[in-house]
Amino acid sequence: MQQTVHLKASRRSFWLWFFQRVSSVGLIVVLLFHMIALHYIDPSAEIDLLSTKIRLQNLVFVLADIFLLGFALFHGLNGVRNVVYDYWPKPGTRKIISSILLVVGIAVFIWGALVLAYLVLLG
């Protein structure tokens, strides 16, 4: 019994560690594309709602945005979890904070996807 509990916990921390790396590599591609394309290719371009909607008619930007949303949320919030686990030894508190971070992550992902869908479809 004790054994299976430990196995489950260590399996979970392996996969979280692993996806922290996967999202890091994903973010290098997607986040650099996002910042360079929107800010530094033409820094004098004015960004407004209309130009944003036009840009999002291009599937590449939509895919980049949805992956950026997912990778950044997972990576950032799992990073916060890692920081909390470094400073907080109490299992009860850890569990509560992990659950809050999970719920926040899912809720913000859905919210971001809705805003993106609005910008793409009702443009």
Add this chain to the structure above:
Amino acid sequence: MEKHRGFPYYTKRVLRASLETGTFAHLLHRITGLLIVVYLFLHMGVISLAFINGQTFDDVMVTFSSPFFLVMDLVLFAGVMIHGLNGIRIMLFDMGLFTRKQKELFWGLMVVAIVSVLIATWLVATAKGWW
């Protein structure tokens, strides 16, 4: 049991330790990561204005093209480059690469980060006619 030595002693120890390259890199990675998380939520909040009112969105975007916010964009870019390049360094160590050249790799990558921020600054300053 260890004797309690008081607050100044421990503050000094933490400060001295954070001057070690490895500790410094770790703290820098942590602080930049957490700041980018804060930025992510602010950024999504602003984009969500489009949902509520298109005119507000455009007004806010005009504010964000002021020199102050363009410089803040560059600060963000610097944070992302520092965090991202140091993240690559961490993953190289995970794969057993460069483990005997950790400090050199850190300072080398920080030079890359500074150069990339200088290039971005030059692009913005040229486009905006700051000189």
